[in-house]
Amino acid sequence: MSGTSGILLVDKTAGITSHDAVSRTRKRAGTKKVGHAGTLDPMATGLLVLGINSSTRLLTYVVGLDKEYLATIRLGASTVTDDREGDRLDQASTEDIDAVTPEAVVAEIAKLTGAIEQVPSTVSAIKVDGKRAYALVRAGETVELRSRAVTVSAFELLGTRRVAGGAAPGTDTTDSTSTSTADTADTTYLDLDVRVECSSGTYIRALARDLGAALGVGGHLTALRRTRIGPFRVEDAADLATMVVADHLLSPADAAAALFPTIALDAQQAIDLTHGKRIRFADTADAAPVAALAPGGRLVGLLTIDSGVGRPLVNFPTDEVTA
Structure with a gap:
């Protein structure tokens, strides 16, 4: 099907890059002309919109569409990357976590909803003087990114739970109840399950960071799943591991x-x-x-x-x- 054109919705699994997903699709589609509209971090799962052959021309119009995510924000620690894969910067005491009230969480979420100014996560693909910010950080340079205007049209709290002895940031695990030697026996976190609808260019990791900072306990992202890009939904996406491209391709x-x-x-x-x-x-x-x-x-x-x-x-x- 090397000459076939269309749009392919793929459900990316955790642990691979968006480029990996494109590479695997190239092999399955039998063509090098495959592109994607908007990356997902390796930790993240969910919807990737891919273009095959001439339909890559449509991706320009998909990149800027609004998006929806389901995420878990962990309050109680901040990290270098603003997610669980980064080294820990600080950790709040159990007493500080216990002092965070449901009313305070709701109030601070409200402040991060609507048209806001957001400083992107430092470890990101944003270019600074022609170089990726994450490359500069890894080289030991101090990176200061400018704030940008984004719109968070929905920031909904779906549920909360206390986590005792949870996995420390920097460990590669999705189990919120696992333990780590970096945590003390009485380590406590507060996990928030949220749904976010936002404009293109919004960093959910930065929302986690800013919410934790506003509550005085630090915060980072432990799970992220993209469920929608514009009119396209993850429920209609193909499993990357088992998909037959021709069976899931949307015509141009x-x-x-x-x-x-x-x-x-x-x-x-x-x-x-x-x-x-x-x-x-x-x-x-x-x-x-x-x-x-x-x-x-x-x-x-x-x-x-x-x-x-x-x-x-x-x-x-x-x-x-x-x-």
Whole structure:
């Protein structure tokens, strides 16, 4: 199926990178032209949106979509990476954890909801003077990232639980009840299960860090699962280990229809758009992008329509097999 084009939803497992997921998909799809829209940390699981062959052109429009996550925030310790894989910076006493009230948690979550300024996690892929921030940190350099405007449209507390003798940050485990030699016998944490809906570019690790700091006990992320990117949901994703790519591929037309309004072309309009010509539409509202479909349902391209004139943004090959 090396010539097939489409969008593939994949459920990434923990312990692999997004690049690993792309590499495995290339082998299964029999093509090198595979890209993804938005990375997940190795610790994280959940939805990756992949583009196969010419459908990688759609990924530009997926990257910036809003996202939904399920996460576990551990209050009581902060880490270098703001998640469980980083070395511990400090740990709160049991007395300090016990002093954190449910009302205080809810109040501080509310302050991190809406349009906020967020300083990204230092160990991140953000470039500083042309180099990745995480590379500078690992080289021993001090990195200060600027805050950025993000939108947290939902930050919902789903549940809480006390964890005695939990795993120390820096250990590779997902078992919140396991013990570590870095913890004392009376170590106590407070775990928060949360659901977050947010704009692209929001760091859930940074939300965990900032919530813990606001409550005075430190915080980091112990689990993260991406459940949605725009209209695409993890429930519809394929298992990376067992998937047959052809069985799960969304056609370019179906994927585009999920992302944009559509407009039906007649045969001549489809030819004209393929040749990069402008197309006139009667009584058509301004919009951009618009997915333009040929009479047989094939995605011809994406348009911008202004004052009844459709101008091509990107076209798709006419000879490529679609899912």
